[in-house]
Amino acid sequence: MSEELLDIFMHVPKTGGTTLSEILRKQYEVNEIFDHDSYEYKIKKVDQLEEEEKKKIKAVAGHYYYGIHQHFSKPSNYFTMLRDPVDRVISLYFFLKNQPGYERVREMTLEEFVLRDPEAQNLQTMLVSGDPDYPDIKKAKENLKTFSVVGVTELFNETLFCLKKEYAWGDIHYIRKNITKNRLAKEEVPSDIINLIKKYNAMDMELYNLAKELLYKKLKSLTVDEQKQLEKFKLEQSALN
Numbered sequence: 001m002s003e004e005l006l007d008i009f010m011h012v013p014k015t016g017g018t019t020l021s022e023i024l025r026k027q028y029e030v031n032e033i034f035d036h037d038s039y040e041y042k043i044k045k046v047d048q049l050e051e052e053e054k055k056k057i058k059a060v061a062g063h064y065y066y067g068i069h070q071h072f073s074k075p076s077n078y079f080t081m082l083r084d085p086v087d088r089v090i091s092l093y094f095f096l097k098n099q100p101g102y103e104r105v106r107e108m109t110l111e112e113f114v115l116r117d118p119e120a121q122n123l124q125t126m127l128v129s130g131d132p133d134y135p136d137i138k139k140a141k142e143n144l145k146t147f148s149v150v151g152v153t154e155l156f157n158e159t160l161f162c163l164k165k166e167y168a169w170g171d172i173h174y175i176r177k178n179i180t181k182n183r184l185a186k187e188e189v190p191s192d193i194i195n196l197i198k199k200y201n202a203m204d205m206e207l208y209n210l211a212k213e214l215l216y217k218k219l220k221s222l223t224v225d226e227q228k229q230l231e232k233f234k235l236e237q238s239a240l241n
Helices: 017-025 039-048 051-056 085-096 110-116 123-129 137-144 153-167 191-200 202-220 224-238
Strands: 006-010 033-036 059-062 076-082 149-152
Touching: 006 017, 017 033, 017 059, 017 153, 076 153, 076 202, 085 110, 085 191, 085 202, 110 191, 123 137, 123 202, 137 202, 149 153, 149 202, 153 202, 153 224, 191 202
Parallel strands: 006 059, 006 076, 033 059, 076 149
Antiparallel strands: none
């Protein structure tokens, strides 16, 4: 957390971002964080803010493409959470089947969802590259390397600890939010469907592997005392979930 910098959380759908957003909100006053849901509506809302209102904002969170910082005059730093693309697509499919406004998904099989829905095809690369029309893996990698923290859902607690250290956050304990219920585990999905997801998310697989590398590098840099603090936090957290 910095008085001079704008902290931007790029929330990729179905990566644990709703839980992370709850933790983020605890770190700021209500008028210091700008948090909206839909892609286009949020940008319009940003541009409608008075300059004095913008100056008060210390953090931005939501389903943004890389580039939201251009709508603010403050220098900024990004952080995000990525997820194994196969798990993300499976989770997203079962989540959307029960969401109002996604009736089309309710009628689809998982295979049809992967073949026909843009949200099931390299969405993580698309968001991080900053191009809503064309996911550019080279640009996404370049952008990702500039992020202050890149976490992965599978190492959620480790990611949280790195965020606490980077931004001097307070309490980061949590109860999981927005969990997809009644979904198939990856092991229950036929191998041909798994391979189809990988095919249509090849760039996301590449970006996810980079995210893991970046996170492991941060974890390796922890001091012995910080490693002990991390283990203590993980034990405390396991008692809550």
